[in-house]
Amino acid sequence: MATVLNNSSRSSVSRTTPRVLSLSYCSAVFLSIFKALIYHRSCYLSLKLLRYKCIGEAIYMTLTVFCSVVLFKDANFDWTQDQQHRRKEWEGGGYSEHPLKRNYTCEWLSNIDIFIYFSHHRVSIPPQQWITAAETHHTRILGTLILENDSFHELQLLLEGPNNPPPAVPSSVAPTTCNFYYYHYYTNLGTPPISTYFADRLIDLAIHHQFHGWLINIEIDLLKALRNNLPRVRQCVSSLKIWLDYLRLQGQKRVGKDWEIIWYDSVSYYDGRLNWASMLREQDNLAFMSATSSIFLDYHWSRSHLSFSQEFVQKFVSEYSSRNSFPPPPTETLERLTTSFQPAMDRKVATRQLWRSVLFGVDVFGRGCPYGGGFSSWKAAQDILAAGFSVALFAPGWTWEAEVFLHEDRAQLQESSAEWWTRWWRDERYFWTGLLEDPSPTTTTTDTHNLVSLEPPTAYPDSCRIASDTKRPKPRKGAEFSELPQHKPMLELFPVRHKKVCWWFYTNWSLGSGRGIWVDGQHHFDPVYGIGEWTDMAMSFPKPDLTIRGGKVWEVSGESAAAVHAGVARCELVEHVGWFGSGAVQVREPLLAPAHAAAAAAATGSVRCLWMNTTSVSCAHGEVLQCRLVWKPMAPGTGSVAPLGLVVQARDLSDPASTHQPTISVHCPADGVPVVVVHPPSESQAAVEPLVIRAKTRHLEHGWIESVCHINTKPFSSPSAIIDRLGIAVHEGTLFAHYLGEISLVTKEPPASSQPHPADQAEKDDLRVQVSWHPESAPDEAASMDTANIPTDGPSDRRLINTLGTLRWRVPLHADDDDDDDDDDGVSQRDMVAWLVYMTPRAEPSSDIGTGDCSGQPPMKRLVAVVRGVQELSLTGILVPVSHHLDHLGDTQGEAIHHHQPLSHHWSVVVHAIAACGKCVAHGSCALT
Template sequence: MPLRGTQHSPAFQDEAPFFDSLADLDAWSDKAHHTSRGVLPYHPPDDDGGSKGKLLACHDFKGGYYESPSAVTYTFNFWPLCSTFIYFSHHRVTIPPSGWTTTAHRHGTKMLGTLIFEHQESEGDCLRLLFGKLPTSKTGPAESSNDDTVPTSPHYARVLADLARERGFDGYLLNFEYHLRAGGGVGQTRALAAWIALLTAELKTKVGPHAEVIWYDSVVFTGQLRWQDRLNNYNLPFFIPSTGFFTNYTWPPTYPSLTAQYLHSLAPPIRGPKTPRSVYTGIDVWGRGSHGGGGLGCFRALEHITPAGTSTALFGQGWTWESQQDAPGWDWDAWWALERLLWLGPESDETAVVVPPAPLRKGEQECPHGPFKPLRAFFEPRTSPDPARLPFWTAFCPGVGWSWFVRGERVLQTDKGWTDVQKQSSLGDLLWPRPALRWEHGERDEALPVATPTLHFAHGWIGGNSVRVAFTLQGSDAEDAFFRCVWLPVQTLAVTPGVSYDAHVIFKADSGPTADLDIGLVPKLNSTNDTPLDVSAISTAEDLPHGWTKQSVQFTVDSNASLEDRRVSIGLVVGVAAEDPSQPLEFAVVLGQISVHACAPSPPVTIAAPRILWADFQRTPPPEAGAKTTSLGTLSWEIAATFPSVSVSTNIPSVEDPNPIWHLDTSDRWMPAFSYFNIYVHAHSPSGYVGGPEDATFIGTTGLDGKANEIHIGKEVLPKEVLDSEAREVRFYVQGVTDRGEVLAWNRCVFVDAMLR
């Protein structure tokens, strides 16, 4: 949510982002509240990473909720490797921020919240969880009873499932890190295991069959807090009603295989559908008791987990930021370099990565390991959801920036930057750490160019940045070297055979003075099979403002293609014409946007066009005497779809004519959807003159609060010229950006006039 100004009000963020007690949760539940319609629903990926273990990432960054519209901070960018993401904090109930949930779902990743009980002050809530909401009236059993067992109430299972449904996330991590003593311990733990089954059932009913309940290895069946570092009989009662198990991270090297062996020893009725992939073996990236020492040494732990076939839970991956942020000369670029190294490895295979030796824990024998391996080496990347179900669109945004661009124009420049995970999109999974180039039209004897990608914050087509791919091409004396073509892969997608897709790229070419570039958008099949891939140009290259160019193609994978032929790489063929090919060349391609979606139905089906219908502004009531507020009001609007004019024939058809008067698209996704909205403002002049939208000043976007079609307006986002003007009235403009990256023309947007004084 890039916003003008600083020190923004919490009103720009999610309402009730967490709860510190179950009583607070009840107070929320008793009030009327609305579903977060601005959160993208979960869309499963079209593959789950094959037979390898899955990756769960558990976010524990500075206590959580650190994202700011006026500062740059940590973001997670490796969603294709991650099947499940847990937003973790030490509040009783942690709700994932809406922007994080939307971005996870955009990549086919599940997003979980956290229910945690730790320290003595949580003991009362541990019991309340099972007894349910406490009454305010005098109550008791109708007749005396000797039943003194701990009951299991469904109340909080219902409330927590309602919370997940309304905020749009997919389940919970359960972390009980305090002794359970009621009923002799086992009475409370048995009731808790039954409650977990209730929660799992409620979530699968209200959120969907994909919902997850993951138990953290903490208390055992006696109620004592005894981390086991593996799955065994002591924590089995909690694993059975859950969907997954997250082990503690201080395990010795033999434990992952012991976990898998124990799971296989369970009788099928007990094990159910669970496999070793249902167990997430923990690794602490900070290295607190973890085998291998954490950090760049995480691969040492993974070399024991992967052969056992279990999944992996990575805890505290924000280590790359927090452990280095006070180092001299540290900045975002330094963090991004370390982050890429941990996850993707060095840019060159010849680069040796120095990994500190792993400290030996008490009683641990030395365990030899080879050279550094990045996390990606252990997991099969998953593709984003099929663009036929969810349009694929990326502006290569890492979720941070210092500027904001709309159709190539910089409309906002900040000093300290901004963070908005909701704006995050794929960085191009085939670009990093270096793209695997190959010659087009057959192999050549000369070396391939060296391509180096960088996130380019100085220029962008839409959002906060672009990706600049710099090429270095050696000179050649070959007869045909005056024109050489190379394939630059950018993004992997899984598509449906037989379905036609439109693909669009917006880019800039920087050829330098001694070469000309000829660039074309080309999808290619990932497999080596001879499956046909039909590609045709939709239109010629389109010149866009500020030196950008758009190219569009349509492609279809043969309807008889096998599952392995569903993966397609979207990329560019870059042709280089050199004045003197014997000399080395340097040139670059700047990528601003890629979008892929299913083709619109063919005529005579009428296609709807998106627009914004109206806007409204509701002023904030004046504060009470002595109170201060920067809030001005709430700006809201409604979206709509319109159709071309209907041409009705003068010939009245027969009542038996089987041809409908018009043909509408009645598929599930016919209604245009929006990703976010840009907001602009300018003041009415004292004379009453109001300029057009081109005279207005950008003040921000939607995205941080999970609300659809509204945004809080505070004084801090208004430009100085508006605040300093004598005008009592301003005009806000609302500009939509669709889920395909289309910025609506102003004649399809709206304004609203608002009194501020």
């Protein structure tokens, strides 16, 4: 077994992780003083490539430019196996998942603005793999602080701080792990005193784990807890409001603009009662809304609630506009929290955030929600968006755990079995992206602009459930194939948008779970001794931007440089083929009828394009951009081996309403790699005038092909110019009938004023991964553990290394860096796509272990793990291939290998660093001794 530890800091929240913070100590503070459980499960990675994840017990997300959507996954249940039936255990949250199966994953983070990890434990910290996945998709992720029922005394502790604080440490004493938490945060606000101790602890936790804020869920009847003493109640809610103000403002000060505090509307500010208003109401929730970044309203709303809230918000906008004519946003200060209401509200209006900071809930389980939830949840979301507000989508895990599926479609299936997962994935796609008919590859058609929608067998039972819950007539059972827009996928309401400008983009479209894993086109699947089924959200990468309506295929003429709609392509995630990750994307167009095919083939000098992903890669300073695509043609007769090229689009984010028609530059050599660049025209301030150079293809292993091109751009006058879309292109007369393995866009030469990408630096300096082995047992004990027998039910060419310890690795920023240089954190794992960990015989020369592109691997090697989000791996046991040639192998000094030595003495661990370009840029090894 091998276990990935979860205590490495990472994320875009802060480039510098405070070294004075200690997770174990910080957790102990909460456990001993706050008397609460810090809910934080580690992710585990074994030989079966499993990272045991805690199902994102709540998912909170925002999905559009103007509106926010919040996605929660309910954690009320603890699901376990019981004779092929799931059993509910109401134990206050948490999941019991099979660690070697495929479990629920949220694959649509690119469309999500904020993701909340929620449970009914007091403090819930997002697991490392969820944080890694959120950063991969540029999605903010929050933890949860929750106080419920009879927790009033803990609320008092939250506001008043520890009862017996230790004495303050003089400012002349340097902070350490032992005293940092005690002397640093004892600010008292207001009368009676309000302690900021636990607010600062929450900020510390977020900085340490690198997430972006908190959902605050207080569901305590204060009027009841204080025995109807209204003055004390109002004093308590006033203190809570000031405490929330401090948490928001201090978090913004320490973390930055990405800091988010969301208030769940349940406690009335007027009298402290539990009152889920389901709309904005001045006396109940407006004060809490002003104190936090956003307010999450409950699910029991109606259209009248939306209308009333619209009028309420518009009133604030009109009043502020008449008073100020939209001057610069007012400044809020920590010194004036008691009078912060008006400045906070004015700032929301001035920054155009007031509408989107109001989140109306949509419960996918349909508990009191309009339209009954389920597959009809999009109808409620559409109403909220039409009113101009944001959407809080609660419990999307409904597709995994809803009773309608357990009693109908999956009644005889064991949870997490292969067939269970397949049916769940069908329903999950229907909910989010829609299902498409799978046309026969031999069928020809004259209709190249439409695809047929497919309805899963679970759709009708869910419609009957909704009719029963809402007391409506039972629906008529329809055909499997239905006309659009009978069902609207959720992602049609929330397209991918730009979130964060960066220097590179990479995706292999991998899921967060798989059956084995593909590495360089080779499938590693050994469910008994190696990599079997796994679940790891860190392995989830951005998916194509295409939904039920497919992707529009555009034809671009080399002469007119004008784009014309020329058809539609179907994109599907498949797992029977892949380059790296869980599988690949299959892109396929319907075959044309002979007459249409002849007409298409007659066109010359034209290119057909299909957009795949939204990106936000900076190109404002005259960079050289490297575009790389790994692909392979489908079976003969369904496509062409003509080179598959790339299409990129540049735009200026500061000029979204530009009336300029874009210029299209086509680079289309005969039988070469077609490259299309869509960019603003020369009269625009974001003119590109690109020059395509070095476009070429290269054959890789297992039938895969690499298309690479470099694009030179001139410096823009606008600093906000980006490459905002990336796609694929083929010569005219060629249909899209390909598998896509990965695609990347990397800035090869950033401006001189910026730091180069660490992957480029590693490539230039020929850096190596510095790998170290840290055993956790005495040498004698380790030696005795290594004498494990060959498994009786396994092949004879395998043997078990049963040793205990931790592998750690780093890539220094400079080739001459010392291993012990504490001032250099090296290349962060945030700058790498993945780390590949292999076992290989020590007799192999280290110089032969990998090259710049990870080729030249020794024949006797074993993939142990694919790691993302951390730079260490805990090992308890590894099965390595052992052949009869091992006896004749010598070590690096030419000495024979002796069987009396521990088996681990004959093997080394090799770590490869895979960068955003998709290639290995550094590698290194160490012995397990």
